[in-house]
Amino acid sequence: MRKNSGQKVIIDSFDLAAGRKMAGKYEVLSLLGSGWEGEVYKIREIRTGIERAAKLFFPQRNIGNKTAKSYAQKLHKLRQVPILIKYHTEEILLIRKFPITVLISEYVEGDLLSEFLKKFPGQRLHPYQALHLLYALTCGIEEIHLLNETHGDLHTDNIIINRFGLEFDVKLLDLFHGPYPKKETRQTDILELIRIFYDTLGGAKRYSKLPVTVKQICCGLKRSLILDRFRTISHLREHLESLDWSSDTF
Ligand SMILES: Nc1ncnc2c1ncn2[C@@H]1O[C@H](COP(=O)(O)OP(=O)(O)O)[C@@H](O)[C@H]1O
Ligand SMILES: [Mg+2]
Incomplete structure (x- = not known):
């Protein structure tokens, strides 16, 4: 823990040990991951034995509890959307005598x-698999957009592949809570989604060898072309549902 010149508390790691109790109700199992906003631990609710995730916000990224509150409110508003993790509750934890907000979720x-991706040869998916993944993500994000919300921070560390076969079961974490207009963030979602698709196919190294059907979606990652072709996420979904690859080889 440090204090900067304005005496603002800065914490960049919590280092909670396995077995540590949280708010008298939970026990820490392991660190799941960390990012810009905080650290996420796998925890167990002691009375029920149910596992949950606890996101501890770094105080400097959660001034006035704004970040945690808006994340919780957005997850609550979108609670019927299956692609998003479910919000449970908020707790306050004293760490090194400093109150830290903890968001408990599924x-x-x-x-x-x-x-x-690292499990696949060349760290990339077959175009057909990548299309299935893109379709699952598109349908999930479409539900968010239809409720007049956005994700705003789509990248490969905010997407969990829960199960996959012919269908992908995916979950999204970490909604962005910024000041940008909704229309712009909806466009960002579409652009980031197509960027993820492009990356799962092997990125720039593989692009020239990809089937035309796939290139018609990636549009060479040209922003204006993508937004022209897919004016809304629903256009992208409809495009995927009626793909014609009769002249393509996969
Ligand atoms: N509900 C969850 N279940 C499992 N793992 C999670 C969950 N939430 C977060 N994680 C893990 O913790 C990491 C950081 O969480 P995230 O909410 O993305 O924080 P940040 O805003 O700091 O990036 C994720 O990349 C993921 O590995
Ligand atoms: Mg993240």
Whole structure:
């Protein structure tokens, strides 16, 4: 823990040990991951034995509890959307005598997309698999957009692959709570989604060898082309549902 010149408390790691009790109700099991806003631990609710995830916010990223509050409110508003993790409750934890906000949510089993890709030769998916993943993400994000909300921070460390077969069961974490207009953030979601698709296919190294059907979606990652072709996420979903690959080889 440090204090900067304005005496603002800065914490960049909590280092909670396994077995530590939280708020008298939970027990820490392990660290799941960390990012810009905080650290996330797998915890167990002591009375029920149920596993959950606890996101501890770094105080400097959660001034006035704004970040945690808006994340919780957004998850609550979107609680019917299956692609999003479920919010449970908020707790305050004293760490090194400093109050830290903890957001308790559903624990999601599976691999982050970034880790999942490492299991495949060349760290990339077959175009057909990548299309299935893109379709699952598109349908999930479409539900968010139809409720007049956005994700705003889609990347391979905010996507958990829960199960996959022909269908992908995916979960999204970490909604962005910024000041940007909704229309712009909806466009960002579409652009980031297509960027993820492009990356799962092997990125720039593989692009020239990809089937035309796939290139028509990636549009060479040209922002204006993508937004022109897919004016809304629903356009992208409809496009995927009626793909014509009769002249393509996969
Ligand atoms: N509900 C959850 N279930 C399982 N793992 C999670 C969960 N929430 C977060 N994680 C893990 O913790 C990491 C950081 O969480 P995230 O909410 O993305 O924090 P940040 O805003 O700091 O990036 C994620 O990349 C993921 O590995
Ligand atoms: Mg994150």
